[in-house]
Amino acid sequence: MTTVFQQLINGLSLGSIYALLALGYTMVYGIIKLINFAHGDIYMLGAFWGYYTINFWHFNFIFALLSAMVVCAAAGVVIEYFAYRPLRHAPRITALITAIGVSYFLENGMSYLYGADTRNFPQVIKQVNYDLWGVRVSNIQILILVTACLLMVLLQLIIKKTKMGRAMRAVSVDPDAAELVGININRTISFTFALGSSMAGAAGVLIGLYYNSIDPLMGMTPGIKAFVAAVVGGIGSVPGASLGGFLIGLLETAVQSLGFSAYKDAAVYLVLIIILLVLPAGIFGKNVKEKV
Amino acid sequence: MTTLLNVEDLIKNFGGLTAVSDVNMHLNDDELVALIGPNGAGKTTLFNLLTGVIVPSSGSITFRGSDGLIPLNGMKAYKIANLGMARTFQNIRLFKELTVLDNVLIAMTANYRENFVQSVFRLPKFYKTEARIRQEAIELLKIFDMQDDLDQLAKNLPYGTQRRLEIVRGLATKPKILFLDEPAAGMNPEETADLTRLIQQVQHDFHITVLLIEHDMSLVMNLASRIYVLDHGSLLAEGTPKEIQNNDAVIKAYLGEEA
C-alpha cells in the first residue's frame, strides 16, 4: 500500500510538469491549430534561465520562477511573431515544419552558444524529506505540485474570467467571426503564446529543481510526452491538458515501478493509441462531424 | 413498373431532434421523382440516409438488386454506391485539385479492375484498360459538352459547369438511381433551362431513376412525374405535379409562402 502511495506522489510530481507543458500545447493548438514543436524548447530556455539567474545573479526560487515565466513568455511571443505569423494562412504542414525548424534552432543555438554538456541545477531550495506513514515526500515535490496547481487555477481564471480569456476562446472557435466583432486576432494569439510559454518556463525551473540536471536537448522528450498528454486529454481543452499530464505522469511511474522501465514510453504511446481509438478527439475533446 | 427502392417508417433522431420522422416512400424503375419542401424540412438528411452517409435511427430501406431485395440499413456508403446509387451534393463536393477527367475516372473506380502488378509494371493490359475507361469518360463528358475541359482543374471551372460535372461524376458510377441535391442552385434561368433539358435527356437515355431535390418550382413541375413534399421531417403529400399544386396542405405549408 505504501509503495502505491509512494508512486502516486512521484507520478503526480512528474505529471504536474507534463500538465504545465501540455497547457501550452493545447492553448496554441486550440487557437491556431499548430503543433508547436518548439514548446519543449521554451521549457528548456526556462530551465537555463533559472540556472543562470540563480547561479550568477543569486535569485531566490520565487524570483527565478517568475522571471523565467516572463522571459519565456517574451520568447514565445517573439517566436510567434517572426516564425509563425507569416504562415498564418499557409498550409498547416508548412507551419509545423517551421515549428520544427524553430525547435532545432533553439536546441542547437543553445548547444552552440553554451555547450551541449549537462549541468547541475543549483539547489536553491534545500531538499528535505518528510516521512508520512512510510511514504517519502520531499519538500520539492510538494513545491512542484502546489506551484503547478496554483498556475493551472490561475490559467483557468484568466481564460474564464478575463476579457482576454474570452477573446482567446472566441478566436479558437472562429477567428473570422471573432475579428468581425472587433477582437484583435494578432494580439490574442500573442497573448496565448505568452501564457503558454510562461507555463513552460515555470515547468523548466521546477524540473531543474526536481531532477537537478539540465541540458540543451532536455525539452525534446518531455515536449513530445506533453503533447501526447494534451492529445489524450482532448487537444484544445485546458482541463483536458491538466488531466492528460497527470495521467501520463502516473502511467509512466506505474510502469516503471512494476519493473518495466524499458517499456515506459511504449506504454505511454500504447495508451495514447487506445484512447484515441475509443475517443478520437481525446477525453475532453469534442468530436466534430463534417456536415454534408 | 416495379419498385426499385422502398422506404418504410424511416426515422432519424439527432439527440432530441427528430430530423426525419416516419417517412414512407418508394422509387420505381426509370422515373423522375422530385422531393420538395421548405428549408430545414429534412430533405438533405433524407438523401444522406438513403445514400448511407448517415445511419437511420429506425425504419427500413430496401433496394431491389439483381438477385433479390437488399436491406440498406447500416450499410456503408461506398457499398450502397456500388449497388447502383449515385448522388450530387448541395454544396458541390468535387475533387477540386484534380482534373475534370480524373474526377470522372475516379467515379468509375468500382466499374473496372486493374491489378497492382499490371499497373505498377505498366503491362500492355494496363494501357488497354486505361484507354478504354478514358474513352468511356470522354464519351460521358461529351454529353454534357465538357470534352474540351478534360485537363482543367475542377476548382477552376465556372460554377454551373461544376454542378454539371457533379452530375457526370454521378453518372460515371453507372447508377440505377441518381440523387440530385439542388442541381440548379445558384444558376441563372438560362442555365436552369439547359439543365432541365439535360436531366430529362440523361434520365431517358440512361434508363435510370432520378430523385431530385429542388427549390426551383418550374424545373420540378416540368420534370417530375411524381413529387414528395417533406415538411418538418415528415411527408406532407405525395402525388403528380398537378395534384401537389392543388393540395391545400402543401399550399399552406410551402407554396403559400410564394403565392
Added chain:
Amino acid sequence: MKANLKYNICWLILMVAGFYLMNALILVGVIDSFLENMVVTIGINIILAVGLNLVIGFAGQFSLGHAGFMAVGAYATSIMISKTPTAGVFYLSIIVGVIIAIIAALIVGIPTLRLRGDYLAIATMGAAEIIRIIINNMKMTNGPSGMFNIPQFATWPVVYIMVCVTTIIVVNFIHSRGGRAALAVREDEIAADSMGINVFKWKLAAFVIGAATAAVAGSMQASYVQTIAPNNFNIMESIAILIIVVLGGVGSITGSFVAATILGIVDAALQSFGALRMVIYALVLILIMIFKPSGIMGAKELSFKRLFNPKSRKAGAKS
C-alpha cells in the same frame, strides 16, 4: 499506346544515363568516397521521401511513423546478412523486411487510419516509437547498442537501382486506378465514399506501400552504413523524412527528389561548420518555409508528356 512508349523510353534513357554518369564520375575520380557517401545518402532519403509523399501528399494521410518501418527493413537485413553474408541472402532479406513492414503497417494502419489529421500523425508516431522500443529490448537485435560490422552489399549501384524501382512503383501506382482512388480520398472522403470508393481500403493501400518502400530504404541504409542502432529510427528520423517531403512540395515526387538532393548537398557542405551546422540548417528551413510555403516544387512534376506537348503543359501549368 505509341506515345506512352515514347515517354517510357525517355524515362529509361534518363535512368540509364544517370547510372553511367555516376559510374564515369567515379572512374574519373570526380566523385570520391565522401561524395559517394553523400550520393548514396541522398538516394536512401529519396526512397524514404517518395514513400512518405505517397502517404501524405497523395492519399492525404498525415503519418509520422515512417522511421518505424524503416527500422523493420534495416533490422531484417542486418540480422540476416550478419548470419549468412551472401548477396542472395541480402536480396532475400530485403523481401523479408518488406513483408514484415507490410504486416506491421497493417497492424498499425487498420486501427489508426480511422483517425484524422494530427491525431493520425500522433498515433502513427506513437506506433513507430513502440516498434523502436521493442527492437531496443530484443536480444536478436542486440538491444540499444545496435549492430555493427554488417556486411556491405548495398553498394551505390544497388541503391541507385532501388531508388529507380521504388520510384517507378510509387509513381505508376499514383497514375493508376488505385492512385486515383487515393487522390479522391485526399480531396474529399465523403464524396469519394459516395462514388463507391472504399476509402479505408485505399488509405491502407497507400500506407502499406509507403511502409514497404521505407523498409527497402532501411535495408539499404543498414548494409551501406554497416552499423545501425534503434536510435537511428526515432521520432527525429521520421521528422527528417517529413521535412524532405514538405520542403520539396507535398504531392510532388519531383519535389522529393529535389529536396532530398539539396538537403544532402547542404548537409555535406556544412560538415566543416561543426556545431553551427544545425543552427544554419534550422534557419534555412524556417526561411524556406516562410518564403516558399508550398515547398520548392509546389505540386508540380517533371513530365516528358508536358515537355513534348506544350498545349497540355499550359493546361497543367495552372495547377
